[in-house]
Amino acid sequence: MPGLLSYRAINTLDAMIGHRSPRYREFGWAAARLDDLANWLPARLTVLSTAIATGSTSGARHVLTVVARDAPAHPSPNAGPVEAAFAAALGVSLGGSNTYDGVVEDRGRLGDGPAVTVADLGLAVHLERSIGLISLGLIVVARGVVARRRSRRSRRAN
Template identity: 55%
Template sequence: MGRGTALGMALGVVLDAAVGDPRRGHPVALFGRAAGALERKLYGDARGRGVAHVLICVGSAAALGVAAEWATRRRPVARAVVTAAATWAVLGGTTLGREGRTLAGALESGDLAAARRRLPHLVGRDPSGLSAAEMARAVVESVAENTSDAAVAPLLWGAVAGVPGLLAYRAVNTLDAMIGHRSPRYARFGWAAARLDDAANLAPARLTGLLAAACAPVAGGSPARAAAVLWRDGHRHPSPNAGRCEASFAGALGLTLGGRNVYAGRVEHRPEMGDGRKPSPPDIHRAVRLARAVSVSAAALAVATRALIAGRAG
């Protein structure tokens, strides 16, 4: 069955590359609606209620994955199909690249209004007062961080734990996006979602940093320089994980990332990472190219790892 899982993961990666995310009825969106409905029933300004919410949501996703693998335990073709569907559902690298290129096109054409309307699809910061250069930085930083969340992390968890790992990781990451931010409503209720997401991304974010350094030449960069910036600056970000991705991308692209960010009226000053100039709109294309190379490399590693596990088990 392990070989069926490996084949299914490979097919899911190809499917994501070919079609990306559907505009309507995406399984992750359906999960988000269910999680939101549960939140309305469980919400309270207390960590315990947030823990219960996370346990039910993530536990249900993992249980669905376990049930799918049990149902296909003697049917290798069905296992491959189920794994391919799960892999496609949890990956978002193709859509991430499309969003990045769309924003790059708007910025390069000078249509700042269109870019400001589109920017919230990728980042949480307030776009209303951002210049073209500031929006370019926001997009590059988002592409860097989300390469881990949308591609490397789900693939790594799929390699380790099959379909349950794929679904459970996407549930964790979706909950963090929904309730894991610091706000009066979610400071306590969202604590468990945020901390679990941090834990789930510790290894994937560092793997993303290493792969971005290795793939730096596809964006005109130097692996040695990217690795040096990753080592020097990766820990400076307030997130235990995002900094590893952003620092490595900064080094690979020869840019400086970080600075002043505005989130719904709240100003945050992020440490700068890298030694180069600030990003400009054309750099978004280079970031997307680097993200694609990292995603393909992660997919190859994940499929090979799963096949190796199957070989040893069989």
């Protein structure tokens, strides 16, 4: 629970003051970097889960190739890999220019396919559900490994 609360506080702090504005220039950068650090591993696990969710070796390889190629074009070290993975898995392209507070920001082109349409929504929901199940499986396995190690250590100590 402490980890969950800490993560939520970091994420909220970044959302509130992590933007580059004159008011938060001296402190906002720290909140943004801390959020980047807290999300580094989850973003990479999401990329791997997305690759697995394609259901094939060639699909997984394609996801990893697109992430390696396109993610650096995105300004976020964590959103870039995740968005590139989704674009590859869905066979679409994401990214482009966005406007934030009147400032145009290029987020790079992620993926090789056509732009997203409403018709892609069903496949995106299916992908998200598959990733959720894969993530749940990884959590259960990790929890089992940790429990087994603790059990072995307690037996050795006794």
